[in-house]
Amino acid sequence: MDRITPVVLCGGGGTRLWPRSRARTPKPFLPLIGSRTLFEEALARVEDPAAFAPPIVVTGAAHLDLVDRQLPGGQGRVIVEPEGKNTAAAIALAALRLPEDAVMLVCPSDHHIADDDAFREAALAAAALAAKGWLVAFGIEPTRPETGYGYILRGEAIEGGYRIGRFVEKPDRERAESFLAEGGYSWNGGIFAFRAGSFLEELARHRPALAEAVRASVEQGREDGRCFRPDAATFAAIEAESVDYAVMEETDHAAMVPAAMGWSDIGTWFSLRVAREAEADAQGNIARGPAELVDCRKVMVETDGPRVSVVGLEDVIVVVDGGEVLVTSAAGAAKVGALKGAKGG
């Protein structure tokens, strides 16, 4: 098998890490865990030239500066989406820029993975399956009855992985608990391996209009340094659809490889706190920026300047950024995206 081509999707967006993550500097470009940004982490995971070809980054014009700054010079190519059209189109753009036989590893750039070795192992397994024509999803081992993710049910074993039994929409709490109890269910983390040609064939079979529109916009696109710019007018006609709906749930060749790799989508301030466990002191407190914590347990403070003093609290998150102050309970973190500030009010 040739080297794997990482396709790093860099969509931006997301309001649940407001006020830290905003339209101007969205989540993938913030150094949320350790000192690297999630985007830099995503690139670093696939930088071994023995296994991986230089990456293709798919992003929007709004984030091109950020991508340019964080993508090491000369490494990789960038596809500039004229507008966001969800993952099916983004992946198709990359597939059309690769030889049919190339194996792509599709990686979101707003996730954290604690165990790089486990990631690599799963990536190689997924790529091997993909090379044989399977459309392969990472099945992430669930560690709690999460209601915010889609699930994948493991099906029949095949060489090097499993068929996908079925995809399950975000469940309610009760079903999520039963998934955990029954076993065989994984989280769908949006990480995939495809042979470029196989992906495009399946897309053309199940979403012919979408496949045709992406192909046209690439044919009418233009090179611009290390960037490729698909044609905007053609692209505008594309129906925005996720790769899950458009391809994975439709194809007869859906497979999965299990992956237990300390994955987190950093979907809320609470999950960020969990992912930052290594930064916690003996009381479980985590502070970034000037802070004084007295009689606190499991408090996380993040401030871009103003000192934050916290007294007598447990399981509370305080974020000060750009003149906004957020104070939330761990449980309340899921509602941050609905705040006026997060919605730009």
Added chain:
Amino acid sequence: MDRITPVVLCGGGGTRLWPRSRARTPKPFLPLIGSRTLFEEALARVEDPAAFAPPIVVTGAAHLDLVDRQLPGGQGRVIVEPEGKNTAAAIALAALRLPEDAVMLVCPSDHHIADDDAFREAALAAAALAAKGWLVAFGIEPTRPETGYGYILRGEAIEGGYRIGRFVEKPDRERAESFLAEGGYSWNGGIFAFRAGSFLEELARHRPALAEAVRASVEQGREDGRCFRPDAATFAAIEAESVDYAVMEETDHAAMVPAAMGWSDIGTWFSLRVAREAEADAQGNIARGPAELVDCRKVMVETDGPRVSVVGLEDVIVVVDGGEVLVTSAAGAAKVGALKGAKGG
């Protein structure tokens, strides 16, 4: 009886309402409850010319501007202490500027009193006793087993009040609870009525050096518009002592009048929240400044500009002032004064 002369003590100080209260604008001069400052409230309580003469304000040079701004023009006189020497000296300064027969009502300016009528009733009762030579403390009806205040035990009944049985230092929790259960104990709120001559006699009896030093600094002092400035060098030699220690616990003529008047010393952010009850919404939340509270109960937010968004919390206080952010539990509020920021660090 002549009209009562209010003596309003304006010491400043206090770090427990940090970051709102600071050296530059201390607690008495902040509009903490309603729209008036505590100092303005103290003046307003004694502004009825039928009962009260114009006030004497005792303050330090550092706060003279604030006093000038908040003391209505032409009303009252100001004594400018060269330095803070606690309440015995401050009250003696005022007493020396009054005729012997004048009855003084000593009022701190960092307290809140909800029931003005009850205050007035107690003030008149205390003044009547003071006119007869008693040194009279307000005995504030305790409403909780507070460990932060001194207590007064009610003694033998006299006409118009009670002798003081004894003064009790700040008790521990167990004793404070027994005081409440036993009855007869009041909080010592630092409000007193004295005949000027009687006060000075008792001071001279029990603290002759202190009395002499204050007298000398007044004799060598100078008028300055509506201000009087005691001599600084003489004043510097004075030993700082509270009126409780220097006089009230020593004299045989200590009396008290009971006062149930919704008193609060606003000693912490928690007690301020309690005093602001009238500003609370149906969930018990109180917000001053731009704030959004979601799924909150009994949360108080105060901000001088930056928006504060709070999610999913109960009994938490958030204060943003001058680039400092404080987040504290109700119970933690007592420890705010010990924070680095509050100590000027």
